[in-house]
Amino acid sequence: MVILIGKKRKLGKAMGELQIGDTYRAIKKIEDKDLLLYLGLTDDANPLYIQHDYASQTPYKQPIVPSVMVFGMVSSIISMHLPGPGSHITQHEMIFPNPVLHDTEVTLTIEIIAIDEDNHKVAVSVIGFDKNGFDIVSGKLYVSPPSYPNTLTANSLDNFF
Template sequence: MLGKKRKLGKKIHELKVGDSFTSSSVIEDRDLLMYLGLTDDANPLYIQHDYASETPFKRPIVPTIMIVGKISSMISMDLPGPGSHIIKQELAYPKPVYHYNEIKITLEIASVYKKEHYVDLTVVGYDEEGDEVVTGKLSVHPPYEPKSMNASSLENFY
């Protein structure tokens, strides 16, 4: 990413209640294998069909942290965007996500706290059957406005 200029996301004064962003994705085997390799998480519920078939889930499920990863990526890349940082999250997972299910996640700004420099976002996600798979609230610092004249030279590092 060095040498590639990248704009920062929306600053606190550009955000308003009701701003939203929606993204859809499918979690495939390669995504699961990368996660499992990175974390060394060998939970049989995530990868063993024979074990999962004997549980109430009936088949392997996607680790909830991977759903959090999708949400974090949406915040970092789209709303508010590059330069943002999650400072608090409260999430619930009413239904599991299964391998190869498409999930559609929507972020929406619920509150803007300009003086404290953060926003509250609501999140809701649905599977392809229309069932809720994630719901909650996150507090996020949007990107800070560069203060010095030389700060724009740092854009090469984003």
Template sequence: MLGKKRMIGKKIDELEIGECYWAAHTIEDKELLLYLGLTDDANPLYIQHDYASQTPYKRPLVPSVMLFGMVSTMVSMHLPGPGSHITSHNMTFPKPVYHYSEVKFNLEVQSIDMPNHLVVLSVTGFDSNGDQVICGSLHVTPPYKPESMTASSLDNFY
């Protein structure tokens, strides 16, 4: 890993209010099974078709936390990007998402708090019918500018 230069995301002074990132994702069985296995979540509503068919949902759902995980990935990889950290979130899931659904997500910078090194992002997500399936906000610390390794590596030498 040493020697490989890694990119970091947008630093706080590079972000602008109104800046957006859009992404679409189709939820496949393999992702659901990986999530359920990693979290040891055995909720029959998420995987058992026979159980789900007897509920008002009529078919298995995608766990809400899995949708939040997709949002978290967008923050970590795109807006602000690598080096970011979500410090708080407020999410609602007004409509269920079903297996094999495509969800279109949007992140938008709502505010920038330079002194506290914090940005607020709004999150929305829509299914293929255009119905909102996720809505909320995130408080995120964007990546910090790394210190130069050479700036301090020679501190003991004059």
């Protein structure tokens, strides 16, 4: 545990703590409120995501969740769980073979598949499926795990907290 600006915060796993085969699985239900928040933050008004009358006339037959929102859930797993806080995605290659429908539960699993200590990077695979068992995402990401500096306190910022 380290101190971040006077508060105790736990960083994720450092390079030496990671092993090939480490996994993390998350189950998340994508609710309309999540989708509307995402669309509002990104100023995305694609009718395929929110307009039932339009989406019903597409091959999807109903509104779908933006693929980048699914990527955001993967990114959150990496930055909050494995390797965890302090890590950073440096590259990603992902496909989204089937759409995610509104109000659907998805399962996302990430796994450490390679470790490159010389370049301070790990390769992570991701697979995801919806409640019906359809693949919704698969791919590989490269992640720089957290670094543990000597100190993370900044006295000059004390007045802001």
